[in-house]
Amino acid sequence: MTATAERLTTSRAMVDGIAAEMARDESVIYLGEDVGAYGGIFGSSTGLLDRFGATRVIDTPISETAFIGLAIGAAVEGMRPIVELMFVDFFGVCMDQIYNHMAKISYESGGHVKVPMVLTTAVGGGYSDGAQHSQCLWGTFAHLPGMKVVVPSNPYDAKGLMISAIRDDGPVVYMFHKGVMGLAWMVKNRRAIGEVPDGEYTVPIGSARVAREGTSVTVATVSLSVHHALDVAEKLAEDGIDVEVLDLRSLVPLDREAIVASVRKTGRLVVVDEDYLSYGLSGEVVASVTDVDPGLLRAPVARVAVPDVPIPYAHSLEYAVLPRPDRIEAAIRAVAAA
Amino acid sequence: MTATAERLTTSRAMVDGIAAEMARDESVIYLGEDVGAYGGIFGSSTGLLDRFGATRVIDTPISETAFIGLAIGAAVEGMRPIVELMFVDFFGVCMDQIYNHMAKISYESGGHVKVPMVLTTAVGGGYSDGAQHSQCLWGTFAHLPGMKVVVPSNPYDAKGLMISAIRDDGPVVYMFHKGVMGLAWMVKNRRAIGEVPDGEYTVPIGSARVAREGTSVTVATVSLSVHHALDVAEKLAEDGIDVEVLDLRSLVPLDREAIVASVRKTGRLVVVDEDYLSYGLSGEVVASVTDVDPGLLRAPVARVAVPDVPIPYAHSLEYAVLPRPDRIEAAIRAVAAA
Amino acid sequence: MTDTIDAEARLDLYRTMVLVRLFEEAMLREYHADKGPGFDIGKGLVPGEMHLAAGQEPVAAGVCAHLTTDDAVTATHRPHHFAIAHGVDLRRMTAEIFGRETGLGRGRGGHMHLFDPDTHFSCSGIIAEGYPPALGQAFAFQRQGAGRVAVAVTGEGAANQGAFHESLNLAALWKLPVVFVVEDNDWGISVPRAASTSVPSNAARAAAYDMPGERIEDNAVEAVHAAAGRAVARARAGDGPSLIEVHTLRLWGHFEGDAQAYRKDIEDVPGRDPIPTYEKSLRDAGLLDDAAAAAIRESATERVEDAVTFAKESPVPDPAGALRYVFASGGVS
Amino acid sequence: MTDTIDAEARLDLYRTMVLVRLFEEAMLREYHADKGPGFDIGKGLVPGEMHLAAGQEPVAAGVCAHLTTDDAVTATHRPHHFAIAHGVDLRRMTAEIFGRETGLGRGRGGHMHLFDPDTHFSCSGIIAEGYPPALGQAFAFQRQGAGRVAVAVTGEGAANQGAFHESLNLAALWKLPVVFVVEDNDWGISVPRAASTSVPSNAARAAAYDMPGERIEDNAVEAVHAAAGRAVARARAGDGPSLIEVHTLRLWGHFEGDAQAYRKDIEDVPGRDPIPTYEKSLRDAGLLDDAAAAAIRESATERVEDAVTFAKESPVPDPAGALRYVFASGGVS
Numbered sequence A, B: 001m002t003a004t005a006e007r008l009t010t011s012r013a014m015v016d017g018i019a020a021e022m023a024r025d026e027s028v029i030y031l032g033e034d035v036g037a038y039g040g041i042f043g044s045s046t047g048l049l050d051r052f053g054a055t056r057v058i059d060t061p062i063s064e065t066a067f068i069g070l071a072i073g074a075a076v077e078g079m080r081p082i083v084e085l086m087f088v089d090f091f092g093v094c095m096d097q098i099y100n101h102m103a104k105i106s107y108e109s110g111g112h113v114k115v116p117m118v119l120t121t122a123v124g125g126g127y128s129d130g131a132q133h134s135q136c137l138w139g140t141f142a143h144l145p146g147m148k149v150v151v152p153s154n155p156y157d158a159k160g161l162m163i164s165a166i167r168d169d170g171p172v173v174y175m176f177h178k179g180v181m182g183l184a185w186m187v188k189n190r191r192a193i194g195e196v197p198d199g200e201y202t203v204p205i206g207s208a209r210v211a212r213e214g215t216s217v218t219v220a221t222v223s224l225s226v227h228h229a230l231d232v233a234e235k236l237a238e239d240g241i242d243v244e245v246l247d248l249r250s251l252v253p254l255d256r257e258a259i260v261a262s263v264r265k266t267g268r269l270v271v272v273d274e275d276y277l278s279y280g281l282s283g284e285v286v287a288s289v290t291d292v293d294p295g296l297l298r299a300p301v302a303r304v305a306v307p308d309v310p311i312p313y314a315h316s317l318e319y320a321v322l323p324r325p326d327r328i329e330a331a332i333r334a335v336a337a338a
Numbered sequence C, D: 001m002t003d004t005i006d007a008e009a010r011l012d013l014y015r016t017m018v019l020v021r022l023f024e025e026a027m028l029r030e031y032h033a034d035k036g037p038g039f040d041i042g043k044g045l046v047p048g049e050m051h052l053a054a055g056q057e058p059v060a061a062g063v064c065a066h067l068t069t070d071d072a073v074t075a076t077h078r079p080h081h082f083a084i085a086h087g088v089d090l091r092r093m094t095a096e097i098f099g100r101e102t103g104l105g106r107g108r109g110g111h112m113h114l115f116d117p118d119t120h121f122s123c124s125g126i127i128a129e130g131y132p133p134a135l136g137q138a139f140a141f142q143r144q145g146a147g148r149v150a151v152a153v154t155g156e157g158a159a160n161q162g163a164f165h166e167s168l169n170l171a172a173l174w175k176l177p178v179v180f181v182v183e184d185n186d187w188g189i190s191v192p193r194a195a196s197t198s199v200p201s202n203a204a205r206a207a208a209y210d211m212p213g214e215r216i217e218d219n220a221v222e223a224v225h226a227a228a229g230r231a232v233a234r235a236r237a238g239d240g241p242s243l244i245e246v247h248t249l250r251l252w253g254h255f256e257g258d259a260q261a262y263r264k265d266i267e268d269v270p271g272r273d274p275i276p277t278y279e280k281s282l283r284d285a286g287l288l289d290d291a292a293a294a295a296i297r298e299s300a301t302e303r304v305e306d307a308v309t310f311a312k313e314s315p316v317p318d319p320a321g322a323l324r325y326v327f328a329s330g331g332v333s
């Protein structure tokens, strides 16, 4: 293990983590649609085929139920498959394998069977891909027991969480937002590129990261919205609103202590969520506080999320429903002033 | 329309509602596995085949994607299908048709296409049916936009909500808890049988019902847990704890005003949810209050739900994780005392 | 059930193919017009993924020639050729692709989500999941007894998805008036057919449902026309579903921006373009000369450019209306 | 690859069938022992749904005769016969059905969720969804190169589920060492095969994947044994998957409590019991007499009753441990 580091995009950092584990452990393989020669539609496996060959980096038919199930069976027999669901939006064709099998076998077997696998999947919108290719849906996965759910926002975490996920003895869902990957062909955010240590390191699953310390308002969020929240925080600092940005990083387990600790300090909470508003992340974050003490909240909570509408295609409409910086800023100002 | 009424089980009331609409409207049909001669595994279609014949009450192959999709296409062409997913736990084999098609076509078509259909499905545990046959999962459905979600707790609502659901010009998911159906072969609750008016009537979708007025603590819940909550409330009344029980009845739309109004009165909130704890109903109910004013809450909120564990088989374990009366009672006492 | 085809029908096939091609060329142009500098998928008047069907015109033209707008078509993520061949209004379809309020879906849907109740056309971006709703349309038609049919389209990659199997079985079981069409363009994005499909022909799979299955080679529009004629007639007669697989050609990338580095047949692709081939056969048969061909192109160009102009001049949706149409009542709740 | 079977192997088939049957009879007895008054599905030492496999013994016996406990089996909601024939520990399996801490799943799983890593056995309550994980076991075995195989079982009703199709295609494509077994007991709960399946034989569907397919009629255990022998040998040799459909018999209801009012063949069912039939053929062949038959029953009874006693004497899980084993680390988070 070296102490050097490189500046990588999130996508390259994710691949770096996979490659490190594939080099270390023969039983790690990467399976999915267009993950071989294509390198993953969103760059999640670029270069792996060249390095590890077609027996370990495997293109599948468009049969998500069959190949995700295959990964489960292989994991049960001791392999450590990483299997990609190209867009999370496609979960409906294969959710049974995911939630009724991958996630439940450990429990149903009384811990006698382990299912060490990673399910990777691309999430997020913002580029007019319409209602079936733009969703986040992490709330859907996090609601169902038995799978950990991680959602990196930056290159460092992307690699470290990937290594942790692969080494976990149970199933981990690893959701990468297209907008944080630093892809050449999408709108770029400067936070999608960053310092990534060479070699192995892990980021623990289940611990949030204070992305920015502040005292006025807590913004709890994940993924691309972390970038937006930090941008907004910089701007608001000029107006004397000192925003604390909490990057939750992992939805299961959820770092409830970090949420409560931050709100204890600020007394004000904004949850930013690119998933749908209702029955999802935003409510759970709020409840993490009210479970302990609703008195910590000195103002109504603002939930900046997709307002229970399919993601529209037209740019004007899509930007109206996504938690864009303008909506985040307005919410923080309102909560800070309340 | 007559003014007479009968005492019916929830199951018979549900069927009564379906039959009334089938008699009135030729385009209403009932499709699903074992809905014909068997009459529905949980009595959701008993007697319909005899009355309406095999062209309108139709047994399907075990091909949920195909036959739910078929219902969607038929609805698009002007029929009003009711289609049954035998257990909600099976949603993973057909969720794409449900959430990416049934629920989104109206929006994607800019309102030009309507999908008037009802998806019925059995939910709930408590009889040792294990991790794949005991779930509620209403949080999963309610999180995804474009479908209304109703969850009746008693015979009157079962019929009235069914008629509303059939008449709705969009998709409605109708979730019936096995434990409220009044089935001969399951543990019986006296509230699973009740007065049901003959003929047509509707219960509006989206309005909660105050099942019991009270001033000390609000219990917001649905379905079988309403029965338990009322039982507990009766008991606690003797100790001077005056519980208000809110039967939400519909999760989408959610009657947020009713929740806030009740909490405004009591200042204390317990949410009882037979679905999984995290990222679900309980958080959303809490957030409905904190969206408006966290100051309404004079004590921590108690969430009595399934604690993010697959439903265990063994009776001792299952009863430990379900929101049984003992846990509800303890939670109300704690919140009342806080 | 005849395999002969008259001159006017042949010219119609050609007209449809040309119209589709000119439309796809226009989309190509408009899509790339304002994606730069570099290539940003979210930019421009036509943002998002764009799956064009150039090369696959024979399938849509040959099949839809047998349909009226009372029949239904469910298409895929690559839907334009079928939409056009089936008679979806070109202006409103184009406006949808441009995300305008005048579009088929008032800009809410986009190019993978074209819904037209007037022609019973729809499509879906989810692989093979357009098949099941087609069954339902066929189910409703069967009850009406008027001989209407539903055509359900997928790619060859999609034929390995569960929905394909379930749909074929259910349609055969209930003798639904469906024609299943598989467009085999050799690729599912970067995955060649041999790496996805365990049999050389999906037509062979029809036997697993006791259904006629036919495979058309060489992207031959008249062979498609003939096979579809038989399948549609069978469905209209109440004899149940059929499956047709057409070996067609993806002339361009899977979607725009696809560099196709994986594609070994790439050199050879332009030479397999079905339109010049068919044009030549019509010329050889004396049905087409320079003037007639030019007139067909001209009229198609006019229609396409009219649609593009209509789209560009149409209003962008007001963000204030973003929540309309979630429910049938119009609003979000 | 031979169809001949020696005397000991024939007796073994019989022994397995008898053991399964006595187990199912014991479950029937224990299940109904304490459901009253009336019938409450949630009551008693063995609560919940109970799908017994009486009548289907020939399938499990014939197939599993070719396996060792290094091979994998994934079964369905009706799993006992395959579990027993594959050699799952009877005590721990029974304890699981009784929901005890000593059970295969420490009481967390139940009768539809039996997982035994020692014999690579598992099952699932979701129709056809046991097929895909079997592919993964076969995939891991293929890489080990030691000739291990995975057997994946469903009912005929399940063969119309998407997972069936996807699994067959993928297994054939990658030449995975899998044997797909379809138990055709004529019914999917109350739905007769003719109302669910568009073809008379699922073996015919194997051709849709370029895979050998065979249908065995008459619930004939030796024919199952022969076909399975060929399929297992093929898989072990690296030649890929096969499909076997067996026309078997559901002797009892779909689950316990099923009144079977829908079942028109009900009168005729007991006469088709495969065990007396097979017993007679062994007697006719001089392989079995009263004493030997009695000894087999006696030893099976002993094993079954020992397992039931073990289960009943085992501790009920402590509610305090309800959250253990959600994650591999043991806890809920």
Ligand SMILES: Cc1ncc(C[n+]2csc(CCOP(=O)(O)OP(=O)(O)O)c2C)c(N)n1
Binding pocket: A033, A062, A064, A086, A090, A093, C077, C078, C125, C126, C127, C154, C155, C156, C157, C158, C159, C183, C185, C187, C188, C189, C250, C254
């Ligand atoms: C269920 C699902 N899985 C994966 C995808 C991603 N995807 C979109 S198009 C495509 C390839 C489709 O290939 P094919 O069916 O042959 O159609 P073609 O693109 O060649 O027209 C894939 C994998 C999807 N849209 N839906």
Ligand SMILES: Cc1ncc(C[n+]2csc(CCOP(=O)(O)OP(=O)(O)O)c2C)c(N)n1
Binding pocket: B033, B062, B064, B086, B090, B093, D077, D078, D125, D126, D127, D154, D155, D156, D157, D158, D159, D183, D185, D187, D188, D189, D250, D254
């Ligand atoms: C996806 C799914 N759909 C429906 C069911 C409910 N169900 C359980 S068993 C069964 C019938 C299965 O029939 P078959 O496959 O023939 O097996 P058998 O019961 O006859 O052994 C059904 C419909 C289920 N468990 N999973």
Ligand SMILES: [Mg+2]
Binding pocket: C155, C156, C157, C183, C184, C185, C186, C187, C188, C189
């Ligand atoms: Mg293709």
Ligand SMILES: [Mg+2]
Binding pocket: D155, D156, D157, D183, D184, D185, D186, D187, D188, D189
């Ligand atoms: Mg069966």
